[in-house]
Amino acid sequence: MSLEDSHSDSLAETLGVFDRRESPHVPLTTSEVCEALSCTRRTTYDRLNRLADRGDVETKKVGARGRVWWRAPQSSGEGTAEATETTETDPEEGYEPLLLDVLDDADVGVFVLNGDFDVVWASEGVERYFGLDCETVVGRDKRRLLDEEVLDAVADPDSFAETVLSTYEDNTYAEEFECRVTAGERRAERWLEHRSRPIESGRFAGGRVEIYYDITDSKRLVRQLEHSHAAIERELDEAFERIDDAVFALDRDGRFAYLNPRAERLFERDASEVIGRPIDEVFPQNELSEGCEAIRRAARTQSSVTFEEYFEPLERWMEGHVHPSETGTSVYLRDIDERKRRERELERYETIFDTIDDAICVFDEDGCLVEANDAFETLTGYPPEEFVGEMPTRVIAEGALESALEYCREAFEGGREVVSVDAEVVTKAGERVPIESRVTRYYPCENSHRWIAVVRDVTAQKEQLERYERQRERLTALNSVNAVVREISDAVINRSTREEIERAACESLASSESYLFAWISGVDPRRGKLTPRVEVGVEGYVDEIDLSDARSLNTLEESGPASRAVRTGEIQVVNDAFTDEDFAPWRHLAHEYGYRSVAAVPIEYEGTTYGLIGVYADREDAFEEEERRALGPVGEIVGHAIAANERKQALMSDEAVEVEFRVRNPFGEYGETLPSDGVFRIDRTVPLDDGTYLEYGVASADVLDVLDSLVDEVPHWQSLTTFERDSSPDRFELYLSEQPIQSAVASLGGYVESAEMVDGDFELTVHLSVSTDVRRVIDIVRETYPDAELVARRMVSVEGAFRDRLRQDFTDTLTERQRNALETAYYSGFFEWPRESSGEAVAESLGVSAPTFHQHLRKAEKTLFRQLLADRPVTSR
Known part of the structure; x- marks a missing residue:
């Protein structure tokens, strides 16, 4: 196909x-x-x-x-x-x-x-x-x-x-x-x-045809005719009901045909004077211009016209109603001056009512809402029409509204004209908003009254007051904690043992109005254990939190403030124990012991952690920024006191633990080796205020060359200064940005007996008090020199009582700045002759001015000489 x-x-x-x-x-x-x-x-x-x-x-x-x-x-x-x-x-x-x-x-x-x-x-x-x-x-x-x-x-x-x-x-x-x-x-x-x-008939016989005609225009015309007819009827009704208004009539040519007595009085003209005269002639344009125009417009359009005009001769507002007919025009005039005044007042009231930010509510005697402005919806989320004629119980609880009305009735019966009521509204979104209402009443008729309430959202004011109150509480707490810090500083400085220092610190914290109780634990970071030592203001709490459990630092409870404080070396806080998710394991203890906030303060000094202070308060947000900063120095104060006490005990003891280390090729990691026949010895380390250190020692020229090359390689070596001398070896000053071994050992209550190079190896001998944890010292040395070899550990008798007494006096009687000035001057060659370093050079090393350096130096010299020459004879003991 x-x-x-x-x-x-x-x-x-x-x-x-x-x-x-x-x-x-x-x-x-x-x-x-x-x-x-x-x-x-x-x-x-x-x-x-x-x-x-x-x-x-x-x-x-x-x-x-x-x-x-x-x-x-x-x-x-x-x-x-x-x-x-x-x-x-x-x-x-x-x-x-x-x-x-x-x-x-x-x-x-x-x-x-x-x-x-x-x-x-x-x-x-x-x-x-x-x-x-x-x-x-x-x-x-x-x-x-x-x-x-x-x-x-x-x-x-x-x-x-x-x-x-x-x-x-x-x-x-x-x-x-x-x-x-x-x-x-x-x-x-x-x-x-x-x-x-x-x-x-036809093919669809038995069916039906439906036709729809659009009659919209016809309906609109009918409504217009109905409205026009109604308007005419209203005008006629008003004209006959208010026959005492001024009425006059004009013929088809605009000439006066009739004036009633009220019109004669209004125009101050007799009817006989104006009948037959055109209205434009009787009233010039400047006297009744709007009225004349309205009459001409009504005659031209054959429709009724209403106008309002201020009538200058009478200084009053008039309202005119013009009704045209085939034979002429009828005009009705009414004095509306009083109405105009009320309208102006009403407009002002409505403007204020509608534009004011506060919600304005009108209630009847029973508390049912009569009217409210737009601000009511802004405040509550509900249009006021939803509550007109009823009590707005969805916004204000029925009991609260009735109580407020009863309170207002009693207040007004007592002679008050305005009553202030505090309440709370529930918005359409379910939020609760605090409000303040100023209520007065007025009488629209003789036997009844209404309530007018101006309602203001006072959320911002409430929050501001709460902020002021929290600020006042924080300032009070801040003053209190500053006082506690000063008290701790005074209390621990003269304590003879570590236990006394720790108890004095806890007693100062627990006796403060700002805190409930405090405790101190020792810390062993290597083994991950906290050891309870002192608790004041509470009994048995430290046992319940089980500080001895190794998990508290390293495994299960790493989120706790104590473990975080030890790991970071910084104060850790919990500002709300009931909502902080990390504090959940201990929340039951917060309920039991009545605290809300927690602070864990590490006890540290010169890089060594001695323990931890736990501080507890019954306030929420007790450890916000200002109070946390103020509480921070407590750990350093206690740590300094413990370190000083340990150093004092080490110096006062006749026995010590001597630990000897050997470090082969100490600078091998930087590709340098000290010459085996060279001289290298470190005599003294001086800590400065900004956390840096000065080390003084002697070295031969070949060693100094190596040290000088290492300044650019070792990150914490800042500079090397050599003091020229006639004889070798030369003295040097090494400026460090990190704590050297000597200061770290001193912070543990010991001192470096010797640090020098022997046969190409660096040998370090440390003396420690018998109570010092030797393992911590070994860890510190190996942190600096990982290849350090422990050569010997022995008990020794410390000889030289005069030297011990002198060291004690040097530590106890001089301030830290005086000691730093004296040590720096000595080891930099300031006392040599000729001087190896000038006073300006020493001052620059210390980061102070030359006059300040000389002042500290003279005071240190005077204090030491007074101790040696005036207070007691120099004898051994």
């Missing part, structure tokens, strides 16, 4: 859809033809277009997107016999397309229903009026269409449905009614007139 034959067959098949129907000239939609052919809509549309081009079918657009098709009528000489017979037996079918065109072009909406009340045709007006798609409407049951789509478009669906469905149940009468279509996505709001009647 050729392609042309295939096309012919498909077109014939498509024509068959129309020919098989009862009438081939009844319009079908594209979808109906597509369904009958069982092919795609695109294919169906192409076939129908070809048939239309051939003249076999005719087509017409329906609605905005639809199109219908019908079999083209055939002439008597063409087509089949069946077509000829159809044309002869049903001549009206040929006119249907023409009728459809006419109805579509008419400004009406039409439904044509068959005997089953299915839609067989709908005009474009249906789509325009009801927002329906005409193509999809055809073929649907009108009753289902009514329920599923039409009723959504009308304003009174129940009444509309009842009326229309009644015509289907009894399809014997014509129906007529009006309905209003609401605005929608594809339709505008409009009024329609429904007219329907049964179809009594």
Whole structure:
């Protein structure tokens, strides 16, 4: 079969859809033809277009997107016999397309229903009026269409449905009614007139035709006429009810025809003087310009006009009502000066009422809301209209509102005119807002009164007061903690043992008004253990938190403030033990012992951790920034006191632990080796105020060359200074930014007996008190020199009582700055002759001015000489 034959067959098949129907000239939609052919809509549309081009079918657009098709009528000489017979037996079918065109072009909406009340045709007006798609409407049951789509478009669906469905149940009468279509996505709001009647003959006999006419403009005109008629009636009623107003009449030419006595008094003119005279002549334009213009406008338009004008001669506001007629114009004038004054006052009141930020509420005697401004909704989230006529118990609890009213009644009976009430409102979002209400009352009539409440959101004021109170509490606590810090500083300085120092610190903290209790534990970071030592203000608490458990530092409870403080070396706080998630393991103890905030303060001095102070307060946020900074020095003060006590004990003891180390090639990691025959010895280390250190010693020239090259390699070596001498070895000064071994050992209560190079190795001998943890010293040495070898550890007798006493005096009687000045001067060669370092050079090393250095030096010399020469003889003991 050729392609042309295939096309012919498909077109014939498509024509068959129309020919098989009862009438081939009844319009079908594209979808109906597509369904009958069982092919795609695109294919169906192409076939129908070809048939239309051939003249076999005719087509017409329906609605905005639809199109219908019908079999083209055939002439008597063409087509089949069946077509000829159809044309002869049903001549009206040929006119249907023409009728459809006419109805579509008419400004009406039409439904044509068959005997089953299915839609067989709908005009474009249906789509325009009801927002329906005409193509999809055809073929649907009108009753289902009514329920599923039409009723959504009308304003009174129940009444509309009842009326229309009644015509289907009894399809014997014509129906007529009006309905209003609401605005929608594809339709505008409009009024329609429904007219329907049964179809009594023809192909759709037993069906019904429904026509909708757009009567929107007619309805609008009727309403305007009704309003105009009502306005005229109101004007007439007012004119007759207020006959005591000034009334005058003008004839058709604008001449005075009548004045009543009130008008004569108002114009201060006798009627006989003005009757017959034009109004423009009696009242110049500057006296009644608005009134004259209103009269001319009313006469020209033949409609009533109302005007208001300030009447200069009387210095009063007048209101005029002008009523034109065929014979002239009647004018009624009323004195409205008092009303104008009240309106101005009302406008001012309404402006204040509507624009003030505070909510203004008017209540009746029983507390029911009468009126409220827009700020009420801003405050509560509810429009005030929701509560008019009732008590706003969703906003203010009923009991609270009744209590407030009772309080106001008692206050006013006691002679007060304004009452302030604090309360709380619940917003629509469920938030609670504190408010302050200033309530007064007024009497709109003699026997009843109303309450006026000016309601203000005082959240900001409350928060400000709370901030002030918290600030006051913080300042009080800060003063208290500063006092405690001073007290601790005074208390621990003269204690003879470490236990006394720790107890004095805890007693000062626990006796303060700011804190509940305090405790101190020792710490062994290497083993991860805290050892309880002292607790004051509480009994048994330290046992409950089990500080001896190694987990408290390293494993299970790493989130606790104590473990964090030891690991970081910084004060750690918990500002709310009841909400801090990391403090959950100890929350039950916070309830039991009544504390809210916790601070863990590490006890440290010169890089050595001696222990931990736990401080507890019953206040939330007790350890905020200022108080935390103030409490921080406590750990350093106690650490300094413990270190000084240990050094003192070491110096006073006749026995010591001597530990000897050997370090082979101490600078090997930097690629340098000290010459085996060179001289290298460290004599003294002086700590400075800014955390830096000065080391003094002697070295041969070849060693100094190595040391000088290491300044750029070793990160904490800042500078090397050599003091020239006539004989070798030379003295040197090494400036360090980190703590050297000598100071670290001293912080543990020991001292370096010797530090020098022997046969190319660096040998270090340390003397420690018998109570010092030797393992900690070994760890410190190996942190600096990982390859350090422990050569010997022995008990020794410390000889030289005079030297011990002198060292004790040097430590106890001189201030730290005096000691630093004296040691730096000595080891830098200031006392040599000639001087190896000037006073300015020593002062620069210390970071102070030259006069300051000399002042510290003289005071140190005077103190030591007084101890040696004045207080007691120099004898051994």
